[in-house]
Amino acid sequence: MKSIRCPLNGPRPLLEFACGGEVRAMPDPQACSDAEWTAYLFNRASVPGVKREWWCHTPSGYWFIAERDTARDEILATYDAAELAAKAAT
Amino acid sequence: MMYRLPPVAGEWIDRSRELPFEFEGRAFKGYAGDTISSALAAAGVMTLGRSFKYHRPRGIHSFANHDANNLFQVATPSSASVPNVRGDVTALEAGMRVTAVNTVGGLARDRARFVEWLAPFLPVGFYYKAFHGRAFPRWEQRIRAMSGLGAITGNAPRIRTPKRYAFCDVLVIGAGPSGLAAALSAADTGARVLLVDENARAGGCGSWGGASAQEIESIIDRVEAAPNIELLLGTHAAGFYADHWVALVEPTRMTKVRAGSVVFATGVIEQPAVFRNNDLPGVMSGTAAQRLLHRHGVAPGKRVVILTANREGYDVARTLRSFGIAVAAVLDLRAGPGVDADGLGELRCVAGVTPQEAVAGRAGAVRALRVAFATDDGASATETIACDAVIMSVGFAPAAGLLAQSGATWQYDAALQQHLPAKLPSGLYAAGRVNGVYDHAARRQDGRDAGAAAAAHSRGRHEGIRVAKPENSRQVSHPYPVFAHPRGRDFVDLDEDIQVKDLLNSAQEGFDSTELLKRFSTLGMGPSQGKHSNLHGARILMRAREATLVDTALTTQRPFYHPVALKHLAGMGFHPERRSALHERHVALDAKLMTVGGWQRPEYYRIDAQPRSECIFQEVRAVREVAGLIDVSTLGKVEISGPEAGAFLDRVYAGSFSDLRIGMTRYGLLLDESGIVRDDGVIARLGEQRYYFTTTTSGAANVYRELLLWNARWRMDCAFVNVTGHRAAINLAGPASRAILQSFTDIPLSDEAFPFLGVREGRVAGVDARVLRAGFVSSLGFEIHVPYRSASRVWDALLANAGVRAFGVEAQRVLRLEKGHAIVAQDTDNLTNPFEAGLGWAVRMGKPFFVGQRSLRIHVRRGARQKLVGFELESRAGGAPSIGEANLLIHNGNIAGRVTSIAHSPTLGRTIGLAMASPQLSEPGTNLVIRASDGRQVGARVVRTPFVGTV
Numbered sequence A: 001m002k003s004i005r006c007p008l009n010g011p012r013p014l015l016e017f018a019c020g021g022e023v024r025a026m027p028d029p030q031a032c033s034d035a036e037w038t039a040y041l042f043n044r045a046s047v048p049g050v051k052r053e054w055w056c057h058t059p060s061g062y063w064f065i066a067e068r069d070t071a072r073d074e075i076l077a078t079y080d081a082a083e084l085a086a087k088a089a090t
Numbered sequence B: 001m002m003y004r005l006p007p008v009a010g011e012w013i014d015r016s017r018e019l020p021f022e023f024e025g026r027a028f029k030g031y032a033g034d035t036i037s038s039a040l041a042a043a044g045v046m047t048l049g050r051s052f053k054y055h056r057p058r059g060i061h062s063f064a065n066h067d068a069n070n071l072f073q074v075a076t077p078s079s080a081s082v083p084n085v086r087g088d089v090t091a092l093e094a095g096m097r098v099t100a101v102n103t104v105g106g107l108a109r110d111r112a113r114f115v116e117w118l119a120p121f122l123p124v125g126f127y128y129k130a131f132h133g134r135a136f137p138r139w140e141q142r143i144r145a146m147s148g149l150g151a152i153t154g155n156a157p158r159i160r161t162p163k164r165y166a167f168c169d170v171l172v173i174g175a176g177p178s179g180l181a182a183a184l185s186a187a188d189t190g191a192r193v194l195l196v197d198e199n200a201r202a203g204g205c206g207s208w209g210g211a212s213a214q215e216i217e218s219i220i221d222r223v224e225a226a227p228n229i230e231l232l233l234g235t236h237a238a239g240f241y242a243d244h245w246v247a248l249v250e251p252t253r254m255t256k257v258r259a260g261s262v263v264f265a266t267g268v269i270e271q272p273a274v275f276r277n278n279d280l281p282g283v284m285s286g287t288a289a290q291r292l293l294h295r296h297g298v299a300p301g302k303r304v305v306i307l308t309a310n311r312e313g314y315d316v317a318r319t320l321r322s323f324g325i326a327v328a329a330v331l332d333l334r335a336g337p338g339v340d341a342d343g344l345g346e347l348r349c350v351a352g353v354t355p356q357e358a359v360a361g362r363a364g365a366v367r368a369l370r371v372a373f374a375t376d377d378g379a380s381a382t383e384t385i386a387c388d389a390v391i392m393s394v395g396f397a398p399a400a401g402l403l404a405q406s407g408a409t410w411q412y413d414a415a416l417q418q419h420l421p422a423k424l425p426s427g428l429y430a431a432g433r434v435n436g437v438y439d440h441a442a443r444r445q446d447g448r449d450a451g452a453a454a455a456a457h458s459r460g461r462h463e464g465i466r467v468a469k470p471e472n473s474r475q476v477s478h479p480y481p482v483f484a485h486p487r488g489r490d491f492v493d494l495d496e497d498i499q500v501k502d503l504l505n506s507a508q509e510g511f512d513s514t515e516l517l518k519r520f521s522t523l524g525m526g527p528s529q530g531k532h533s534n535l536h537g538a539r540i541l542m543r544a545r546e547a548t549l550v551d552t553a554l555t556t557q558r559p560f561y562h563p564v565a566l567k568h569l570a571g572m573g574f575h576p577e578r579r580s581a582l583h584e585r586h587v588a589l590d591a592k593l594m595t596v597g598g599w600q601r602p603e604y605y606r607i608d609a610q611p612r613s614e615c616i617f618q619e620v621r622a623v624r625e626v627a628g629l630i631d632v633s634t635l636g637k638v639e640i641s642g643p644e645a646g647a648f649l650d651r652v653y654a655g656s657f658s659d660l661r662i663g664m665t666r667y668g669l670l671l672d673e674s675g676i677v678r679d680d681g682v683i684a685r686l687g688e689q690r691y692y693f694t695t696t697t698s699g700a701a702n703v704y705r706e707l708l709l710w711n712a713r714w715r716m717d718c719a720f721v722n723v724t725g726h727r728a729a730i731n732l733a734g735p736a737s738r739a740i741l742q743s744f745t746d747i748p749l750s751d752e753a754f755p756f757l758g759v760r761e762g763r764v765a766g767v768d769a770r771v772l773r774a775g776f777v778s779s780l781g782f783e784i785h786v787p788y789r790s791a792s793r794v795w796d797a798l799l800a801n802a803g804v805r806a807f808g809v810e811a812q813r814v815l816r817l818e819k820g821h822a823i824v825a826q827d828t829d830n831l832t833n834p835f836e837a838g839l840g841w842a843v844r845m846g847k848p849f850f851v852g853q854r855s856l857r858i859h860v861r862r863g864a865r866q867k868l869v870g871f872e873l874e875s876r877a878g879g880a881p882s883i884g885e886a887n888l889l890i891h892n893g894n895i896a897g898r899v900t901s902i903a904h905s906p907t908l909g910r911t912i913g914l915a916m917a918s919p920q921l922s923e924p925g926t927n928l929v930i931r932a933s934d935g936r937q938v939g940a941r942v943v944r945t946p947f948v949g950t951v
Helices: A034-042 A081-089 B036-042 B111-121 B126-130 B133-147 B177-188 B213-225 B286-296 B311-322 B401-405 B440-458 B500-508 B514-521 B534-544 B583-588 B612-625 B645-652 B700-714 B737-742 B788-799 B809-818 B853-862
Strands: A003-006 A010-013 A017-022 A050-057 A062-069 A074-080 B014-023 B026-032 B071-076 B079-086 B097-100 B163-173 B193-197 B229-233 B236-241 B245-249 B254-264 B268-270 B283-285 B303-308 B326-332 B354-360 B366-374 B380-386 B389-393 B396-398 B409-413 B418-423 B428-430 B491-493 B591-596 B599-605 B627-631 B636-641 B665-671 B677-687 B690-695 B719-722 B727-733 B759-764 B767-773 B781-787 B804-806 B867-873 B888-891 B894-905 B910-917 B927-931 B937-943
Touching: A003 A062, A003 A074, A034 B853, A050 B700, A062 A081, A062 B700, A074 A081, B014 B036, B026 B036, B036 B286, B163 B177, B163 B245, B163 B440, B177 B193, B177 B213, B177 B229, B177 B254, B177 B440, B213 B229, B236 B401, B254 B440, B268 B286, B283 B286, B286 B303, B286 B311, B286 B389, B303 B311, B311 B326, B311 B389, B326 B366, B326 B380, B366 B389, B396 B418, B428 B440, B491 B500, B491 B534, B500 B514, B500 B534, B514 B534, B583 B591, B583 B599, B583 B788, B599 B612, B599 B804, B599 B809, B612 B627, B612 B804, B612 B809, B627 B788, B627 B809, B636 B645, B636 B700, B645 B690, B645 B700, B677 B700, B677 B759, B677 B767, B690 B700, B700 B719, B727 B737, B727 B788, B737 B781, B767 B788, B781 B788, B788 B804, B809 B894, B809 B910, B910 B927, B910 B937
Parallel strands: B014 B097, B163 B193, B163 B254, B193 B229, B254 B428, B283 B389, B303 B326, B303 B389, B627 B804
Antiparallel strands: A003 A010, A017 A050, A050 A062, A062 A074, B014 B026, B071 B079, B071 B097, B236 B245, B245 B254, B268 B396, B354 B366, B366 B380, B409 B418, B591 B599, B627 B727, B636 B690, B636 B719, B665 B677, B677 B690, B727 B781, B759 B767, B767 B781, B867 B910, B867 B937, B888 B894, B888 B927, B894 B910, B927 B937
């Protein structure tokens, strides 16, 4: 079983986590076309590589960001979602 | 005890403790510390089992946990009969009754021996070609009866084997010279080390591989004295999983260990020479002989021939001579022995030998070895050398199973004629012979280096990948010790009786990669999983293809490395269930319980011997006529507070909540981004910045997690507390509910003081409570939310009133159906938007944003594809088919929808339901046709909901 380092709780077994999917920006619902919106809803690039994903440590209800190399099944980094917001701001 | 030697330094047996046991009905004695096989070998028993397919006699071959032909059925005075016990590694116990498996009528006179004479008619792949189609089951039965190993006794006691979790900085697998050195050097840095070895004692091959028994003892003493090394013996590292998660199988438990880094000091597995009759009892590997000699003080024979291609074979000769055992000859496959024969004096050593066949004696064991060699004058000679044991020391294969599971890549080293780990994943290290390092001092150094690197890695210092670099380039393994015989019986795989020609035929039939060859020929698929056969199989295949091993991938041995008893894998039957605060009350009321979203909920309450429908009817009638009480503690319950709590709810729920008045509730509908109905509940505003809301029972965990995710994205100024388990909830419903509740509370309950959809906080039956005025099952009803521990007080007080009944989930379904309320995930599915479910009134499309809004715009533009409608079944005569949920609506011969809810309404005396129907069928008055499960059709009519008015 994989071990994931939760930024809040430290390394915990995979069993305690749920994946919330890739971090993706929502297109502006007021401005985007139907095609853009449905592409956002239903299309995923399943290309193996480094992905930025939402993960939840379910016993503590804590969502954080994991950067995961899906080709090598390796988690490269985990950090609090606040850092994501900070990165988006800069 | 004919073959037992005088005491040997470092031996594992305790000669002061004799253990009597029985084998095939005869009495024997061994010593404590013996295995079943060594005790029998000491008594001169050469034939320990019969082979799987041809029932040929077999003896000790590897003596290293892969003698798959020495499997026994073992009964002890203290345990039931256990099948397939491995004789080469299982410790002897006093009073054991041992029989060989896979014989018909006993080991000596196995009546299934005739199968060998059928061998010409059983070519490789015979089963695949012959037994298929309709005849297969008949053949399968016959073959199973013939080939089964051991017998399972039905009266075996149930033995629970615990699972243990462990953590360490450095896990060292293998406690031979390199593993011991690795453990010590890692421990010297302060790392917590776990050292495991599958053998009963540590030391590996050290005491015959270049060190004295005393030297090994002193190293083991240091390991045992180290406070930060835990040594687990008799333990297989059986499987390697992600992030250094290793299954350790001990005799009575399994340990799942998470290691910071891992050192594989797993060593090598000696490979046999392949020649005719190389499977006879008495033909064994050099390391098997060394283990017998050094660990158990047992002579492998009295007149021994050694067939070798490396220094290790000559070491066996030296050992045998030191114990005074006659060595008839050392026969070297190589052109010349070089320095390996130094010091052997007048012992007969012959180089350039080709083995032709082993010759069986009357009892089936080997009595001679026939070989060919070049004489001094260059001519070729053959000779039959009498002997009672042939010891083969021609080469090794790495014990690579676990390393391969870990994702290591391998490269064939042509100088060493061995696969070596080329690239190891981060945090994994190989040391010793598995790493191609053979000489004792070099192995210890390799172990120390690996241990130090592993300890550094576990401290977070990634010092790069340690390169496998064997110092030792002497050839230990012969490149091709395979001598096929025209008449066969040259066994490559002893588990499955696979001969050279079987592999050649497989290749000829096109199964000419290692993976295909394995599956077609069953090479390596027996109990020893190819540990002594995969390498030779690959060699034979590559020679047939005129290719080399250098560019050949070996098959990866999957977990488990050794077969593991099912008891270690069986779980504990762990099915957690949640019980509400009122569980004991439900049990006392003889509730029929059902599982909903992990909770135990009353389906209905039994009344004496009355049928289910009658019990439910009584509950419904109580609610309609007086009042009923249902435990709704299983609802998800969440408190949200903060300046942006209302704004957050506006964004996630389809309705509007920032404009909700304090003291009021509103129905909340949760959609997903594609506009599909996901969950619903009631949202109450308790204060300016404080809301309390419920979710469905089954959606509680997911909805809460989903809301947290949305706020992790939006980072609004509000906080959530999930109080699902903290609070119990009871719904008191029915015309008398107000009067009953008023007698227990100071909250004024009149319509003016506490209007429909209001929420009040106060005391009920002396308990702090939140009361929500709800209308899910009846027009008048109060949902009372109280702390978990106080729930039974409130329940008891309310239930004590005349005419009040407890009702269960089934009655609730009928009651809400009469009210025309849909249940999310019963009346809706993963394609239902709120407009189709008749829940458009709960959606505020005019808000700036809510989850699902953008998609709903598209849904609205496209129009509904279906509508949730109420219907009544036509009154039916007896014998009409019954309609159930998911029965189809039929219109003009096509499917036009499906029934989502149906129940007999005691209030109306009719059968009513909800159906997801084509929009064209949604107008009240439309006639519907429903197809029952048996294919018959039943008429129904669309009606307006609610089915009942103000009740």
